Amino acid sequence: MAVIRDVMPAFQLLQPTSIADAQKILDQYGPDAWVLAGGLDSFDWLKDRIKKPNTVVDLSGVEELKGIRETGQGLEIGAMTTLTEIAQHPLIKAKYSLLAQSAELVASPQIRNQGTIGGNVSQDTRCWYYRAGWPCYRAGGNICYADTPVGRNREHAILHAERCVAVNPSDTAPALIALDAKFVIRNRKGERVVNAEDYFVGPEIDITRLTVLQPGDLLTAVRIPATWAGAQFYFEKVRDRNVWDFPLMNVASAMVLSGDTIQQVRVAVNGAAARPLRLKAVENAIRGKQRSIATAEMAGNLAVQGAVPLQFNAYKIPLMRNLVKRSITGVQEATWAS
Numbered sequence: 427m428a429v430i431r432d433v434m435p436a437f438q439l440l441q442p443t444s445i446a447d448a449q450k451i452l453d454q455y456g457p458d459a460w461v462l463a464g465g466l467d468s469f470d471w472l473k474d475r476i477k478k479p480n481t482v483v484d485l486s487g488v489e490e491l492k493g494i495r496e497t498g499q500g501l502e503i504g505a506m507t508t509l510t511e512i513a514q515h516p517l518i519k520a521k522y523s524l525l526a527q528s529a530e531l532v533a534s535p536q537i538r539n540q541g542t543i544g545g546n547v548s549q550d551t552r553c554w555y556y557r558a559g560w561p562c563y564r565a566g567g568n569i570c571y572a573d574t575p576v577g578r579n580r581e582h583a584i585l586h587a588e589r590c591v592a593v594n595p596s597d598t599a600p601a602l603i604a605l606d607a608k609f610v611i612r613n614r615k616g617e618r619v620v621n622a623e624d625y626f627v628g629p630e631i632d633i634t635r636l637t638v639l640q641p642g643d644l645l646t647a648v649r650i651p652a653t654w655a656g657a658q659f660y661f662e663k664v665r666d667r668n669v670w671d672f673p674l675m676n677v678a679s680a681m682v683l684s685g686d687t688i689q690q691v692r693v694a695v696n697g698a699a700a701r702p703l704r705l706k707a708v709e710n711a712i713r714g715k716q717r718s719i720a721t722a723e724m725a726g727n728l729a730v731q732g733a734v735p736l737q738f739n740a741y742k743i744p745l746m747r748n749l750v751k752r753s754i755t756g757v758q759e760a761t762w763a764s
Contacts, residue, residue: 435478443487445612448644453614455481457641462486463506463545466537471550476559491544491646494518500652505544505645509598510535512543522650524659524678528601531663534670544645546598547609547625548637551700552672553582553592563589563633572736579736581674584743586699588630591736599626599702600678600694601661605654610647611639619649623694626701636701654680654692660753664745673697675745679753686716693753695729698746705729708750719755726751 437460442448452459460479462468471477485491491506494515501522503512512518513530532538532546550556551564553572561567572579573591582591599622607622625637639645658681665671675697682690691709696702708725715721726747733743 433475434472435475437472437479438481439484440481441484441487443489445488445490445644445646448483448485448488449612449614451481451483452642452644455483459483459641461644463548464508464541465545466533466541467545467549470557474557474559476557497649499649500655501650503543503648503650505647506542507544509538509541509543509546512598513538521655522605522659524601524605524661524680525598525650527659527661528598528663528676528678531661531676532597537670543598543648547596547602547648548639548645549595551592551636552595553590554578556592563629564592566634575737577736578738580738581672581697582736582739583699584730584733584735584739584746585703586628586630586701587734588628588633588700590629590633590700592700593697594626594636594699594701595672596696596702597663597673597676600676600696602648602650603694603702603704604659604678604680604692605650606692608649608651609645610649612644612646613640613642617646622648623702623704628700654682657682657690658756660756662749662752664749675742675749677746677749677753681717681754683717686718688712688715688717688721691754693725693729693750695746695749698733698742705750707731712754717754722751722754725754 440451458480460482462482462484491504493504495502509529509532513526519526555562555571556564560571563570570590572582583593602622608619609625611618660679663673663676665673677695679693693705693708708728712721712725729750730743730747
């Protein structure tokens with residue numbers, strides 16, 4: 427029997443107008459509630475009938491979750507702020523251009539007009555086996571179809587694979603990690619703030635999700651400290667097409683220099699593992715050293731230590747090595763596969 431596509435299952439649609447109302451709804455419906463932000467990831471799931479929630483909570487009417495505000499400690503961005511607003515905001519472009527660059531490279535203008543920062547960091551993996559409803563580990567089964575002799579795994583993980591080899595698809599996530607951002611999460615118990623790098627989880631922690639969000643949790647804001655305002659930034663995304671495509675891999679770095687000496691640095695990549703990776707070993711190795719080709723080459727080699735390619739994604743090792751190298755030198759080269 428043919429599989430029905432593009433016909434959404436029936437669900438109850440609730441549209442709160444405040445964070446308090448949204449929180450009450452999430453408390454009431456718990457795991458049966460599906461949170462809808464910009465809807466780009468959600469509509470894929472619903473149209474393909476892979477996810478069939480009983481209740482969809484549309485946050486588009488919650489004005490408290492929108493907007494960009496300067497604070498005494500830096501910047502606060504509402505989780506429902508669109509990627510277009512972030513990419514074009516004068517303050518972000520002036521002080522935190524790393525985030526503006528990453529947001530501007532998400533998909534297409536139409537999608538950025540609708541997609542939100544909260545949705546971009548919280549979206550699910552794009553592994554085609556999982557998205558097509560195959561009973562893999564992530565979907566509650568007992569196999570990873572991508573990690574088999576006949577599996578198609580060109581876009582999958584080379585690091586930290588634990589049963590599941592799917593990768594995180596977010597472009598803004600590594601930029602926020604490099605900026606030492608904090609994610610604000612609310613539930614019925616109150617508010618908690620987690621570091622951007624701790625917002626994401628790998629399959630060794632929970633193979634069924636990519637973030638720390640649990641039923642009843644609501645991501646309300648992203649806070650960026652003033653610490654990295656005006657630093658030297660680098661962002662690069664490699665993808666199959668220049669528009670409307672997820673990253674094969676991306677890299678983000680923030681650096682503070684004293685002359686040619688690297689005083690402070692943060693480097694993160696995505697597309698290499700199930701979660702965005704902050705490269706702490708690389709940061710520790712190059713901190714205090716001269717910003718040079720030799721330092722960058724050392725960083726690139728260190729970044730890929732322990733990488734294990736699958737049948738069709740060995741190209742990701744030189745790709746990651748050279749992206750990290752360029753994130754230190756700040757120079758994009760014509761080729762990346764050498």
